[in-house]
Amino acid sequence: GVVHLQYAGYVFLGLALGFNDLKGLTLFEQYLEAMGRPPAGDYSPYFGQWHGTNVQIHRWIVGVLHELMLVIDAKQYKPVLKSVELARFVAAIDPKHQEAWKLLVSVASAPVKQAGLPAVLHRIRNDAALHYNYNGTSLGEAYIDLFGSVAASNPNGANAGAQFSYGGTLPAVRFYFADGAAQHVMTKLLLANQATIDDIFEFVKKAMLSIAELLRVFIQSRQPA
Numbered sequence: 001g002v003v004h005l006q007y008a009g010y011v012f013l014g015l016a017l018g019f020n021d022l023k024g025l026t027l028f029e030q031y032l033e034a035m036g037r038p039p040a041g042d043y044s045p046y047f048g049q050w051h052g053t054n055v056q057i058h059r060w061i062v063g064v065l066h067e068l069m070l071v072i073d074a075k076q077y078k079p080v081l082k083s084v085e086l087a088r089f090v091a092a093i094d095p096k097h098q099e100a101w102k103l104l105v106s107v108a109s110a111p112v113k114q115a116g117l118p119a120v121l122h123r124i125r126n127d128a129a130l131h132y133n134y135n136g137t138s139l140g141e142a143y144i145d146l147f148g149s150v151a152a153s154n155p156n157g158a159n160a161g162a163q164f165s166y167g168g169t170l171p172a173v174r175f176y177f178a179d180g181a182a183q184h185v186m187t188k189l190l191l192a193n194q195a196t197i198d199d200i201f202e203f204v205k206k207a208m209l210s211i212a213e214l215l216r217v218f219i220q221s222r223q224p225a
Contacts, residue, residue, distance in 0.1 A: 018068035043157025052179035063129030069108035
């Protein structure tokens, strides 16, 4: 059917903000590059700060991607996603970006309980990325597992105890045990759904490029003739 372009603008506004947030998080990675990755076997506070920030970026990227998919799958936006206008915009972009967009829509509309990427994104977002698992136990269970059975079977400097730094100033404070629990949540979810963080990042990259191209076509359609 035909949908008023102003209403479609609400969808594209959400996609544009999500794109910006994902881009901001990728720029955040430059901070880690400037720090320099700690060498293997380094379990110093420097190691904790670097790896904790790295995990944080990964968690947030997953969380923002999930929020983008909520926009795409929102009930009130279904007419836009099925509209003639959007089909025309999609047809106007490169075929590889068309395929990426169709995959993004497919994943966004899949049941969150379905094994695979939808389940991973939903659970990481709720358990360790944006909601901090306030209505569940996954984060706490991961903490117990990481510093219990995992530490017993594969001890190292990172799981020797629930470590933190407290130096009296904000730059000198970080609670590494919380980073470890969140990372453990992600690791277990990825393994359970036969996915890797690289799979997610490849999906994010293609999704971002398709969104950028659709936004370009949409904005051009709004320009005066």
